[in-house]
Amino acid sequence: MCNEGKRIWNGKRMNPHYQNLVQRLEEISHLNGVMSTLGWDQEVMMPPGAADARAKQIAPLAGVIHERMTDPGLGDCLNELAVVGYAGFAAAEQCNIREALRSYELETKVPKRLVQELAELSSRGHGIWVAARQKNKFADFAPVLQRFLHLRKEWAQHVLPGLDPYDANIDLFERGTTMSMITPVFERLKTELIPLIQAIQNQADQPDTSFLQGRFALDKQEALARRISREIGFDFEQGRMDVSVHPFCGGSHPTDVRITTRYSERNFIESLYAVIHETGHALYEQGRPYELGDLPVSESLTMGIHESQSLFWERMIAQSKPFCQHYFATIRAAFPENLQPVTVDSFYRAINVCKPDFIRVEADEVTYPLHIILRYEIEKGLFDGSIPVDDLPLIWNELTRKYLGINPPDDAHGVLQDSHWSSGAFGYFPSYTLGAMYACQFYRTLLNERPDTEQNVAKGNFAPVKNWLNEKIHHQGRLYTPQQLVEHVTGEPLNPDYFIDYLKGKYRAIYQLA
Ligand code: ZN
Numbered sequence: 001m002c003n004e005g006k007r008i009w010n011g012k013r014m015n016p017h018y019q020n021l022v023q024r025l026e027e028i029s030h031l032n033g034v035m036s037t038l039g040w041d042q043e044v045m046m047p048p049g050a051a052d053a054r055a056k057q058i059a060p061l062a063g064v065i066h067e068r069m070t071d072p073g074l075g076d077c078l079n080e081l082a083v084v085g086y087a088g089f090a091a092a093e094q095c096n097i098r099e100a101l102r103s104y105e106l107e108t109k110v111p112k113r114l115v116q117e118l119a120e121l122s123s124r125g126h127g128i129w130v131a132a133r134q135k136n137k138f139a140d141f142a143p144v145l146q147r148f149l150h151l152r153k154e155w156a157q158h159v160l161p162g163l164d165p166y167d168a169n170i171d172l173f174e175r176g177t178t179m180s181m182i183t184p185v186f187e188r189l190k191t192e193l194i195p196l197i198q199a200i201q202n203q204a205d206q207p208d209t210s211f212l213q214g215r216f217a218l219d220k221q222e223a224l225a226r227r228i229s230r231e232i233g234f235d236f237e238q239g240r241m242d243v244s245v246h247p248f249c250g251g252s253h254p255t256d257v258r259i260t261t262r263y264s265e266r267n268f269i270e271s272l273y274a275v276i277h278e279t280g281h282a283l284y285e286q287g288r289p290y291e292l293g294d295l296p297v298s299e300s301l302t303m304g305i306h307e308s309q310s311l312f313w314e315r316m317i318a319q320s321k322p323f324c325q326h327y328f329a330t331i332r333a334a335f336p337e338n339l340q341p342v343t344v345d346s347f348y349r350a351i352n353v354c355k356p357d358f359i360r361v362e363a364d365e366v367t368y369p370l371h372i373i374l375r376y377e378i379e380k381g382l383f384d385g386s387i388p389v390d391d392l393p394l395i396w397n398e399l400t401r402k403y404l405g406i407n408p409p410d411d412a413h414g415v416l417q418d419s420h421w422s423s424g425a426f427g428y429f430p431s432y433t434l435g436a437m438y439a440c441q442f443y444r445t446l447l448n449e450r451p452d453t454e455q456n457v458a459k460g461n462f463a464p465v466k467n468w469l470n471e472k473i474h475h476q477g478r479l480y481t482p483q484q485l486v487e488h489v490t491g492e493p494l495n496p497d498y499f500i501d502y503l504k505g506k507y508r509a510i511y512q513l514a
Helices: 002-010 016-044 048-070 072-084 091-108 112-135 138-159 165-173 179-202 218-232 268-286 303-317 321-334 344-351 368-384 389-404 430-449 453-458 463-472 482-490 497-510
Strands: 239-243 249-253 256-261
Touching: 016 048, 016 072, 016 091, 016 249, 016 256, 048 072, 048 091, 072 091, 112 138, 138 165, 138 368, 138 389, 165 179, 165 368, 165 430, 179 368, 179 389, 179 430, 179 497, 218 239, 218 268, 218 321, 239 268, 249 268, 256 268, 268 303, 268 463, 303 430, 303 463, 303 482, 321 344, 321 453, 368 389, 368 430, 430 453, 430 463, 430 482, 430 497, 453 463
Parallel strands: 239 256
Antiparallel strands: 249 256
């Protein structure tokens, strides 16, 4: 499909409206690259004193991008192409037209008043959320949440009037995914994972994690992280690794991908696995088919698919026994005082410890989905009106007890822990667990197609894994919807059984459960 796209690309008979569209879309992509570099700079390099000046630089740039995206000329161009019809275009070109139309509609169907109020509430809401979390007082944040709920429902009516308002919000992050698909899958996860977690908690023989605490020299941590990131495939010629408060993957282009991490002297696992996670995101970005142009077709697909790539490397590969077998000697050599008496097996058990905790971002792979399901059920209830905003702390704590068997001590460890709602991002959370399930299903397919994968990983030969992901997922850009991609790669739609079987098999062995 890609080749077909390219041929027409370089051909002489390009439709003039399409040519016009390509110019406009590439310009928008380049402006977004500038914005993205500024964003990276702000998190990594910028002196704190420059915050005001930077805000003044970003605002007009955001304005220019918005103007380009909502330019009536772009609308005319799309109308002309609608008259011609899709049939004469190659798949990659059809993808560009389809994606341009979607983003144009998302940008232009919403009244200016609503766009402005959403933007204003996002910036004000964040400050209110930070202060409420510090004071442990949900009531201070409740009016922001209430207003966001109202605005996001209104937004949904404008952009996707045919969908339930919560489905429309989910669609923004995970295109084509609806509650009717998520709810039964999450119900199955609950049925299987809650008893598994209870059995793990009841097991007397818990993994020893004491050797993961101590002092771990920062320069050794960084050297190790860089080495592993490079060996699993991150291209430092077209990317960088730096330090920021929260790890992320950014950059301006597949040839300029920037990951970050943070180091703590007392915990090297956290930063190492953050680097592996972000490397997974980065490999997706570096693998995008930009030879098709800086156009929608060469962009990454959705939040859920992106997360499937980071979790693929973090969990399916780096938390596996073969990976530990390959790297443990290197890791022990970096921290001999801490790890001298430790075996590969006890290291593997320690990095896979399962323990319910209050904070989502610190959760292990077994308990994590329940953090997501709890948030999903609350968002669903907020949108259908069955959960009043004021009851959120009570409901949050009740569900945490029910799903994880623990009781949040305060709102900061409960309903106020995540920043998502402070910017009105409803429908984002399910992407994390969809990503985890996609990662598992992709990995299962890889094992079927390349049965020597685990032996390769144990030898530190990661190229076959990376090449497989490049070919099956990264190079596909946006040619498929997430649902189509999963079917195309694995031969079936999202199937939670792979994730459940993986978790049950792995953790029954680690915890020696019957
Ligand atoms: Zn991620």
